[in-house]
Amino acid sequence: MFHLILTACVAANSGQCLDLLLPEGDAATQQDCLAAAQRISGEWIAARPDLTATKSTCRETTEVETVDLEEVAPGIWVRRGIIAQIEAENRGRIANLSVVIGRDSVAVIDAGASRAEGQALYAAIRRLTMKPISHLVLTHMHPDHVLGASVFTEAGATVMASAKLPPALEARAMTYLENFDRILGPREMIGTSITLPVALVEESDRIDLGERVLELRAVLTAHTDNDLMVRDETTGALFTGDLVFRGLTPVVDGSINGWLNWLAEPPAPGGVIVPGHGEIAQNWQEAVAKQADLLVQLRDSVRKSIASGQPMSVAVPEIVDQLQGLADGWTDFPETIARDATAAYKELEWE
Structure with missing residues (x-):
């Protein structure tokens, strides 16, 4: 697999440049990738007047920056975020990001803190499988989980989230982008934009990946007012987003009473529990006891x-x-x- 890489620079400062992966340019051969590179790169940069392009190339997947993915259950891979607050040294890469591979397609759960992080996750997936990425699920609106989403929409994924996420994210969008530009630096944030979900979950929904179904369930106000949890019916694995913190001090951005109510109702016994931050847990008690006590x-x-x-x-x-x-x-x-x-x-x- 070859990926189209566009070197984009901040228009106001040509010294701030970053290599961006454009999924639409993916091709089986370098020749096919190069044949479409000028058109795809030109269309992409033309839609972003704040950026300029210097060059485009085609690189094999093995030559592209990736994140490290660990298989925590059959067909389920997790990139463990750094247990720290967002800062320039960790590039904002503090959230756990997950990948679920079905027979027919792939679902991604959370997209990271920037386009750069999102594309590193995308490239890591392409080292595992060439199956289409059909869905991206955003567990809530916080920027370390959502700002890498545009890479996956360009790859053809349907973005899903709680029905309450769009207004919450829109209200904070400029603040998130300005803060991350200040903390991480303009270079790290090149190409990063706000991507809103197109498939909204009012109470519950399901994603069929082929012989593997994910159940999505909206949660009443807890960590935020737009939390969404995901359960893999095949393994019982539960993806909680920031409803569960481990290691990083939990942040109340919704309702402490609502959050404690959610913690008091454990799901049916199942598989591993993937928190929004921190180590994967093998059971509910291990996952939430310390947080609930706090x-x-x-x-x-x-x-x-x-x-x-x-x-x-x-x-x-x-x-x-x-x-x-x-x-x-x-x-x-x-x-x-x-x-x-x-x-x-x-x-x-x-x-």
Whole structure:
């Protein structure tokens, strides 16, 4: 397999350039790839006036940057993200990204923090299989999970997500792109754009990959108001997105009560559990016990502060101090818990 690689530069700064993989140019031979390169590259760059192109080439899959994929169950592969906050050193590549291979096609679950990460995932898939990528499932709207999506739409995938995701993502789109451009740098973000889903899940849906079915289920407000979990019916593997954090301190961006309600209702016993961040778990207890304990303690501490009449400005630093004994094993604990305590206070003061 040969891939069309376009070197694109920021129009306002020709020194900021990045090699981009254009899936439409994929071909079995280098000759076929080169034959269509000028047309495909020209059309792609013409639609993006903020970029200029310097050259295009065709490279074999073995010559293209990829992410590392690990098979965690038959036909299920996971790229484990770095357990850290987003920063330039890790290129924002902190989310777990998953690939499910069926008889007829492939589904991808979450797309990464940039087009560069998305195309590295795409190239890794092409080292495993040439089956079409029929679906990309976005588990929620946070940028480390969704900003690589355009690569997969160009490859022909249908993007699926909770019906609540589009308005949530649209409302935050410019902030996400501006923040990532600032944190990761303009070069890393070349070609990155917002891609909205076209297939929306109100309550539940199914994806048939051929002798393998994925069940998609929307979740009431928990980590966010647009969480979606995915279950592989063949192996029982559960993909939770950021409904489950392991290692990285969980972020409350929806409802702490709703999140605890979700955690209190374990799914039927099945296969491995792939969290949004951190290590794959072999069972529900292993996956959620530490997180559930932290969120319960956070909720109870916030309720106590509210009941005592403490204003939020006083309560939040005190809650961070109270929960410091739970910090072991959580990355970026004080900063994230301070944000979580603020979010929980705003929610719980209206109970």
